[in-house]
Amino acid sequence: FVGSGIPDSMIPDELKSIAKSGGRQMILVNTSYVAATDECNEQLTKINNIVKKYDKNGYVTGEGAMYKDLIDITDHDFKLTSVLSILSIFILIAIIFKSISIPTILVMSIELAIFVNKAISFATGTTLSFIAPTIIGCVQLGATVDYAILLTTRFREEMRNGHNKLDAIKIAANASDRSIFQSALVFFGATFGVFLTCDIKIVKEVCLLLARGSLISAGVIVFMLTPLLLVLEGLIEKTTYDFLGKKLKLKMKKKENKTADNNA
Numbered sequence: 736f737v738g739s740g741i742p743d744s745m746i747p748d749e750l751k752s753i754a755k756s757g758g759r760q761m762i763l764v765n766t767s768y769v770a771a772t773d774e775c776n777e778q779l780t781k782i783n784n785i786v787k788k789y790d791k792n793g794y795v796t797g798e799g800a801m802y803k804d805l806i807d808i809t810d811h812d813f814k815l816t817s818v819l820s821i822l823s824i825f826i827l828i829a830i831i832f833k834s835i836s837i838p839t840i841l842v843m844s845i846e847l848a849i850f851v852n853k854a855i856s857f858a859t860g861t862t863l864s865f866i867a868p869t870i871i872g873c874v875q876l877g878a879t880v881d882y883a884i885l886l887t888t889r890f891r892e893e894m895r896n897g898h899n900k901l902d903a904i905k906i907a908a909n910a911s912d913r914s915i916f917q918s919a920l921v922f923f924g925a926t927f928g929v930f931l932t933c934d935i936k937i938v939k940e941v942c943l944l945l946a947r948g949s950l951i952s953a954g955v956i957v958f959m960l961t962p963l964l965l966v967l968e969g970l971i972e973k974t975t976y977d978f979l980g981k982k983l984k985l986k987m988k989k990k991e992n993k994t995a996d997n998n999a
Contacts, residue, residue, distance in 0.1 A: 764782060766778060766799065768799070769862075769936070770798045770799040770802045771799070771802040771803075771806065771864045771865055771937075772862050772864075773862065774862075775799045775802075775803075776799075776802075776803045776806070778799075779795060779799055779800055779803050782795055783795050802865070805865070806865040809865075810865075813865075813866075813868075813869040816869060816873065817869060817872045817873070820872065820873050820876055820877075821842060821846070821876065824838075824842060824845070824876060824877075824880050825838045825839075825842050826838075827880075828841055828842070828880070828884065831884070832887070832891075832975060832978075833975060833976035833977065834971065834974055834975035834976065834978070835974045835975075836967065836970050836971050836974040836975065837887060837971060837974075837975060840960070840963055840964070840967060840971075841880065841883040841884070841887065841960070844879075844883060844955055844956060844959060844960045844963065845875075845876055845879045845880060845883060845952070845955075846876075847955055847959070848875065848879055848948065848951050848952040848954075848955040848956075849871065849872055849875050849876065849879075849948065851951050851955070852871060852875065852944060852947055852948040852951050853868060853871065853944075855947065856944070863940060863944075864936075864937050864940055866937070866941075867937070867940050867941050867944060870941050870944075870945075871941070871944045871945065871948060874945060874948075875945065875948040875949075875952060878922060878948075878949065878952060879952035879955075879956065881918070882911075882915045882918070882919070882952060882953060882956040883956055883960060885911050885914060885915065886907060886908070886911045886915070886956060886957075886960060886961065886964070887960075887964065889906070889907035889910055889911050890903055890904055890907040890964050891978060892907075893906045893907050894968075894978070894979055895979055895980040900965055900968040901965065904961060904964055904965045907961075907964075908957070908961050912957050915953050915956060915957060916953050916957070918953075919949045919950055919952065919953035920949075922945070922946075922949040923946045923949045923950055926942040926943075926945040926946040926949070927942065927943070927946035929942040930942040930943045930946060
C-alpha cells in the first residue's frame with residue numbers, strides 16, 4: 736500500500752497484518768475499465784491466469800471480480816428466464832385465442848421489437864451490463880404483448896361483425912393505434928425521465944433501453960403486425976378455434992344456401 740520505497744520494518748505490525756499475514760499478501764490492482772463490461776472481464780481473466788501461474792491457491796476479488804463471477808453463475812438462469820417468459824406468453828395467448836398461429840405471429844413480432852432494441856445498442860457500440868438484456872427481454876415482452884393482443888382482439892371482433900378482412904383490419908388499426916401509441920408514450924416518458932435524472936449507470940442504461948423499446952414495440956405492432964394479420968388471416972382462421980364466431984359462420988352458411996336456392 737505504501738510502496739517499495741519504505742522498508743517493512745518501518746510499517747507497524749497492526750497495519751502490515753492487514754495486507755500480509757499467514758504467508759499471504761494482498762496486492763492491489765487498479766483498472767480504468769468499468770466493472771461488468773467485456774473489457775473488464777477480459778482483463779480479469781488475464782490477471783487471474785497470472786495469479787494462478789504463481790499461486791494455484793491465489794484468487795482475485797473486488798467489485799469487478801464479483802460481477803464477473805455473478806455473470807458466469809447467472810448466465811444459465813438468465814437464459815432460462817428468457818425462455819420461460821416467451822413460453823409463458825405463448826401459452827397465455829394460445830389459451831386466450833384458442834389458436835396456434837396467433838401466438839406464433841404475436842410472439843415473433845414482439846421478439847423482433849426486442850431484437851431491434853438490442854441491435855441498436857450493438858450497432859452504436861454501446862456496452863450493456865450483463866443484467867440489462869434480461870430485464871429488457873422480460874419487461875418489453877410484457878409491455879408489447881398488450882399492444883399485440885389489443886390489435887388482434889379488435890381485428891377478430893370486426894371479422895365476427897361480418898366485415899371482410901381488409902375492412903376489419905382498417906377498423907381495428909384505426910381503433911387501436913391511438914391507444915397503443917398513447918400507452919407507449921406514457922411508458923417512454925416515465926422511463927426516459929428516470930434516464931435523464933438518475934446518476935446510477937445501470938439504472939440509466941436499463942431505462943434508456945426501456946424508453947427506446949416502448950417506441951420500437953409500438954412501431955412494430957402498428958406497422959408490421961397489422962399487415963401480417965391481414966395477409967395471414969386465412970391461416971389464422973384455419974388454425975384458430977371459432978375465430979369468426981359461430982354466429983357469423985351460420986350467417987354465411989345461410990347466405991350460401993340462399994344463393995344456391997336462387998341459382999337452382
